[in-house]
Amino acid sequence: MRIAIVDDEITYINKISEHVMNEFKSETVILNKYQSAEEMLTKCKYLDLDILITDIEMLAIDGFELVSMFKKIYANLEVVFITSHDEMVYSSFEHRPFAFVRKTKIDEELPEVLDSLHLEIINKNAEIMFDTSQGLRKLSINEILYIEVYGHELICHTLNDKFTIKGTLDKLEKILEASGFVRCHRSHLVNIKKIFTINRIDVVLTNKECIPLSKYRIEDVKRKFIASLR
Numbered sequence: 001m002r003i004a005i006v007d008d009e010i011t012y013i014n015k016i017s018e019h020v021m022n023e024f025k026s027e028t029v030i031l032n033k034y035q036s037a038e039e040m041l042t043k044c045k046y047l048d049l050d051i052l053i054t055d056i057e058m059l060a061i062d063g064f065e066l067v068s069m070f071k072k073i074y075a076n077l078e079v080v081f082i083t084s085h086d087e088m089v090y091s092s093f094e095h096r097p098f099a100f101v102r103k104t105k106i107d108e109e110l111p112e113v114l115d116s117l118h119l120e121i122i123n124k125n126a127e128i129m130f131d132t133s134q135g136l137r138k139l140s141i142n143e144i145l146y147i148e149v150y151g152h153e154l155i156c157h158t159l160n161d162k163f164t165i166k167g168t169l170d171k172l173e174k175i176l177e178a179s180g181f182v183r184c185h186r187s188h189l190v191n192i193k194k195i196f197t198i199n200r201i202d203v204v205l206t207n208k209e210c211i212p213l214s215k216y217r218i219e220d221v222k223r224k225f226i227a228s229l230r
Contacts (some may be wrong), residue, residue, distance in 0.1 A: 002030045005053040023114040037061035056083040131166040149187040185212045
């Protein structure tokens with residue numbers, strides 16, 4: 001696992017590093033530390049990256065800009081923002097971070113965030129076996145955008161593909177609920193992590209595709225979506 005820490009204060013870099021190594025001690029971790037976004041862009045731009053923990057306010061290129069650049073390279077990058085300014089939490093939502101940690105509470109909040117993030121990464125690597133007309137197909141759960149009932153068929157949608165699977169949406173909902181899926185409509189089961197925004201009558205996904213949202217399910221979807229941003 002490759003993790004990068006970016007902060008212009010060495011005290012916080014050392015503190016964050018200690019918490020990271022304590023949480024991921026059972027994993028093989030490559031930890032890169034940078035004191036500016038520019039340094040990271042120079043040294044880490046073409047390296048595989050799983051987690052980015054970054055300060056928001058930095059000279060020249062701030063944490064928001066840095067995350068925007070790296071998410072274009074690493075679509076599944078997990079981000080944790082660190083800041084001294086609590087009010088910036090609302091601005092951070094646009095970048096879909098895994099969490100937002102206050103520097104004033106870093107020793108209390110960061111261990112909890114890292115523990116949840118570790119579990120999220122384990123779940124992200126989980127796989128599911130689908131029975132299709134072409135035979136069994138194994139797929140990473142994280143690749144799934146949504147599953148829909150179309151006519152008499154059950155169709156699984158990923159970013160680059162869609163295929164018909166056997167079973168029922170009710171059964172798949174029970175299987176995938178623990179992995180962050182929610183029923184947004186009687187005919188649609190969506191991956192919460194793939195939701196970009198929620199409107200009155202539909203859900204917009206991270207690939208800008210829209211799927212229907214039932215008025216009877218909107219509160220449940222919103223609640224689970226907000227919980228996934230914490």
